[in-house]
Amino acid sequence: MFELSQVRCFVAVAEELHFGRAAARLNMTQPPLSRQIQILERILGVKLLQRGNRLVRLTPAGQSFLTEARLILKLTESAALLARRVAAGKAGSVNIGFTAASSYSYVPELVAACRQQLPDVELILKEMVSGDQLKRLGAGEIDIGLLRPPIPRSGLQFFRVKAERMIAAVPAGHQLAKSTTISLPDLAAEPFITYAPYEARYFHDLLVELFSRAAVAPVYVQHLAQIHSILAIVQAGVGVALVPEAAEKLQFSGVALRPLADPQQRVAELYFVWRDDNDNPLLPVIAAIARDLAGGA
Amino acid sequence: MFELSQVRCFVAVAEELHFGRAAARLNMTQPPLSRQIQILERILGVKLLQRGNRLVRLTPAGQSFLTEARLILKLTESAALLARRVAAGKAGSVNIGFTAASSYSYVPELVAACRQQLPDVELILKEMVSGDQLKRLGAGEIDIGLLRPPIPRSGLQFFRVKAERMIAAVPAGHQLAKSTTISLPDLAAEPFITYAPYEARYFHDLLVELFSRAAVAPVYVQHLAQIHSILAIVQAGVGVALVPEAAEKLQFSGVALRPLADPQQRVAELYFVWRDDNDNPLLPVIAAIARDLAGGA
DNA sequence: CAGTTTGATCCAAAATTGGTATCGGATCAT
DNA sequence: ATGATCCGATACCAATTTTGGATCAAACTG
Incomplete structure (x- = not known):
């Protein structure tokens, strides 16, 4: 030749x-x-x-x-x-895993910031639960995970990008919607819609802990994995629920979202995670963008 | 690098x-x-x-x-x-010049044959009068000309691909349309539409010769360059005309086409012409196709 | 018809390429 | 552990290839 x-x-x-x-x-x-x-x-x-x-x-x-x-x-x-x-980390592609919930609150901002600062970078986004993300990170199938704790130490680096309070979601016409804040006992008195213990384990466990600390035992009427399906059920009047603040972005009509009266509740955390031996030059660049975006989260 | x-x-x-x-x-x-x-x-x-x-x-x-x-x-x-x-003459492109009249009779067949036998060859067709074709051939701007005589000897090769009789074109309802053949004197008795002496010089001269040999002098009412515009004028009843046989392909309704009674009239010739020092490997290939197509023309 | 221009050829010098032998680091089996 | 082994890097050598100056042959210019 x-x-x-x-x-x-x-x-x-x-x-x-x-x-x-x-x-x-x-x-x-x-x-x-x-x-x-x-x-x-x-x-x-x-x-x-x-x-x-x-x-x-x-x-x-x-x-x-x-x-x-x-x-x-x-x-x-x-x-x-x-x-x-x-x-040089100015082009290429990164595979990013993210949890369904983060797609409401953090992912859009991150994607927007990357598109603006790294126009030639292809972001390949894959929704999956935190556990799968950790597995895929280990296998090198995704470069970045946006996921919930716990994060194992083994060869992973991470930092927190989001910490959200949980807020109450009640049907718009409901009695509780009239007050500006809602207490956990009030909420527990209603039929309560909560998270599926496997697909949405993080939120499930978080709520279990929340209620047990408040020493109240709600009546669970439904287990769901997705925030938007929970809100839809609340809207239908089936019961009340606790959702992360990001749910406000969903603009669900017919559902009233109210902060909890309980002042120092546990927050729902979101972490930016990567393998420390990942050599994708985009990683430090995107991590920096993610950190900027997170601010003091 | x-x-x-x-x-x-x-x-x-x-x-x-x-x-x-x-x-x-x-x-x-x-x-x-x-x-x-x-x-x-x-x-x-x-x-x-x-x-x-x-x-x-x-x-x-x-x-x-x-x-x-x-x-x-x-x-x-x-x-x-x-x-x-x-x-190897199996791909590439050739620039072909052709006269407007040949686009009715010969060019379509040639293009079809080339497309079939040389699917990867690009034929770039350019309509222009014979004189321009000779000029462009000399300048190397076209590889092949499909044109009317006369052809200068200077460095050009050529062969005849078409010889057409001229036939009479009269309005469909006209008196002359009733007979199967039409004589030149009959035709010359009508208002006669003929070819522009410059843009369609070959046909113009051919008709002049035809009429002078028949010793008749038609009354010219219009000079036009394009066959289809001549037919359109005939259709409009303005007069009669002489057109090459290929005009039959045009399917002009309202116009009757009749062979001339005169048995051995001069024919309109079309030649395939190229510069003998043109090294486009497609030339011999396409020339062969053109020759086949021409048959005993 | 000399003079000039242009690409091809020849040849010695230089650079590049590919090969052999070997090294250094890491993993694996015992 | 520890020696065997695997794998890519390095050092060095030989052969080929490439380079560029000199030269040649052909053809256009004036």
Whole structure:
């Protein structure tokens, strides 16, 4: 097969239509240029240039090869450039796992900030529960996880990006909706919709702890995994629920969201997690963006 | 800049993720392979491979470069192939000039035959009068002309592809439309629409000769360049005309086309013309197709 | 018809490439 | 543990290839 140097030689000659000038442009002398072109022609098995003693012109095959050759050279340059950009953390792609809940509160801001600061970076977002994220992080299938505690120490780095209070969700027409804050005992007196113990284990456990600390035992009427389905059930008047603050972003009509009266409740935390041996150059860049965004979270 | 051999080396290593096996695949030994990869990395200024002592894996930049590298290699191969095909007269492009009249009778068949036998050939068709075609042929702006005599000897090759009789065109309801053939004197008795002496000089001169030989002098009411505009005027009842047989293909309703009674009239000839020093490999191929198509024309 | 221009060829020197031998670090089996 | 083994990097050598100056042959210029 031929070499890129030969392609560059050919393009120069084809553009100058003059071996001497082309050689000068390539910072070489004319004899090796002639020979490189000959070699290229021999490799291709095709005459690319028609040499008259006073003029050089392209054969049709040469014409065709010229356009392809320009393309090849352009592609090589862009490939080199892209590789450098990727290495510099200015381009490339990252696989990001995120929990369903974070898609309301944190993921949109992160994506927006990345798109703005790293326009050539492809963010591949995959919704999955925290446990799966940890597994995929270990397998190297995702570069970044946005997930809930607990996070094992084993080779992972992380920082907190979000800490949300839980707020009460009651049907809009409900008695409790009239007060500005709602206490846990009040809430526990109603039919209570809570989180599925497996798919949404973090919230499930968080609520269990919350209620046991307040020494109240609500009546669970439903177990659901997704915040929006919980809100839909609340809207239907089936019962009341506790959801993270981010639920306010959902703008669910027919559901009143009220802060809890209980002042120092536990918060729902979201962490930005990655493998410390992940060498994706985008990682530090995106981590910095994520940290900025998190602020004092 | 880097060389294709280095790209091939890199792709092999990236696919095997093992220098030894990659070297075997490339029919070389491992040390020079290592060196080529190092050189490539130095040229790009980017580490493409992460060498662990027991495993090799791609860096993100390497991943990005791999996809580009595959593209580059594919492109080089297809470029070489295309050049060979062009040289062999199986691909490429030809510029063909043709007269407006030939677009009814001969050009469609030629184009169809080429499309079928040379699917990868691009035919660039340009309508222009015979004089312009000769000029453009000389300038190398078109490879092939489909034009009317006279053809100068100077460096041109040609053969006849079409010889058409002229036939009479009269309004469908006209008196003359009732007979199966029409004589020149009959025709000359009517208001006669003829060809513009410059834009359609060949037909103009042909008719002048025809009438002068028949010793009749028609009354010219209109000069037009295009056959379809002549037919349109005939259809409008302005007068009668003489058009080449190919006009039958136009299916002009309201116009009756009748052969001339005069038995041995001069025919309108169409020639396939090219510069004998044109090196487009498609020329002999297309000339052969054109000759076949012309048959005994 | 000399003079100039242009690409091809020849040849010695230089650079590049590929190979062999070997090293250094890490993992694996015993 | 510890020696065997695997794997890529390095050092060095030989062969090939490439380079560029000198030269040549052909053809256009004036």
